[in-house]
Amino acid sequence: MKVAGGEKSVWKSGAKRLLGRAGFDIVRSTNNLGGVDDFIPFEATMRAARATGLSVGDYIDEVMNGTPGATQATVDELRARGVFAANPNTVLEIGPGSGRYLEKTLKECSPERYEIYETAAPWADYLVDTFGVVAQPTTGSSLAPTPDGSVDLVQAHKVFNTVTFLGASRYFFEMARVTRTGGRIVFDVMTENCLDPAAVRAWATEGGAGHDSYPAAMPRRTCVDLFATLGCSLEAGFLAPMGVATTEVLVFAKTA
Ligand SMILES: C[S@@+](CC[C@H](N)C(=O)[O-])C[C@H]1O[C@@H](n2cnc3c(N)ncnc32)[C@H](O)[C@@H]1O
Incomplete structure (x- = not known):
């Protein structure tokens, strides 16, 4: 991973701080596929987390993003909607960071x-x-190494607002393919529910610097209709914080 900026400059730049809130920094991943596949630097982030005594996840929520408890709040919502009730035996996550x-x-x-x-x-x-x-070997939008109908829970958080429309769409087909009947699919996308005029203004004035494809929007109806054709029905949707506004977490059940 090539780190383009030192740790100090990362924390000094306002633009970079905003990107940091979404889990971003000015860093290239080792497999640059052309979209926004940058992620925060491993060494510097681990060092900073260790210094606070927090887990790296809690450090990102509390210190980098200024949203303490945000990850846990989403997991709590998923639990309340029964996502973990059947104790999924196989889980697949895209872009866990x-x-x-x-x-x-x-x-x-x-x-x-x-x-x-x-x-x-x-x-x-x-x-x-x-x-x-x-x-698994990651080519950017395929889950080819994972067999059809083999996964109980497929999830992706804060990924599909960082990749292109095509990248996200290709992953959608793959997520439905690998999920077994009765399994769940959980991911967030920046839908129209996250894009009232105030949110658009906030993104336009404060967000996205340095990343042409972040944040990428995805219509909710597109997801619901597409997954319906793939045997997956929408069970729930709720908003979670992302960057200067929100993202919508969607929960699908594979029923056919
Ligand atoms: C904004 S980060 C979110 C990380 C983590 N899910 C979280 O919420 O903290 C996006 C993650 O997706 C990864 N990523 C970007 N493009 C990807 C792709 N095409 N396939 C798999 N992972 C990808 C990045 O390396 C990064 O870990």
């Missing part, structure tokens, strides 16, 4: 297998070493 959702997911259930597709190699390695997850 620091593992802040992964860590909390593992407190809710005990899957025998947890696969990740992550383009930032240092973070993927860290998650394999720390949590014993399986890092």
Whole structure:
């Protein structure tokens, strides 16, 4: 991973601070696929988290993003909607990054297998070493190594507002393919529910510097209709904080 800026400059720049709130920094991942696949620097983030005594996930929520408890709040919402009730045995996560959702997911259930597709190699390695997850080869929008109907819970958090429309759409087909009947699919997208005029103004004036494809919007109806054709019905949707505004977490059940 190539770090383009030193730690000090990262914290000094207002634009970079805003990007940091979404989990971004001016860093290239090892597998740059052309969209916004940048992620925060591994070494500097781990060092800073250790200095606070927080887990890296809590450090990102509390210190970098200024939204303490945000990850836990989403996981609490998912629990309340029964996402973990059947104790998913196989979980797949796209773009886990620091593992802040992964860590909390593992407190809710005990899957025998947890696969990740992550383009930032240092973070993927860290998650394999720390949590014993399986890092699959990641080409950017395919879950090809994962068999059809083999996963109980497929999730992606704060990923599909950072990739292009095509990248997200291709992953949608793949998520439906790998999920077994009765399984759940959870992801967030920046829908029209997140884009009232005040939010658009906030993004236009304060957000997105340095990243042409972040934040990327995705119509809610597009997701609901597409997943319906793939045998998946919408069970819930709720807003979560993202950057200067919000993102919408959607929960689908694969019914056919
Ligand atoms: C904004 S970060 C979110 C990380 C984590 N899910 C979280 O919420 O803290 C986006 C993550 O997706 C990864 N990523 C970007 N493009 C990807 C792609 N095409 N396939 C898989 N992961 C990708 C990045 O490396 C990064 O870890």
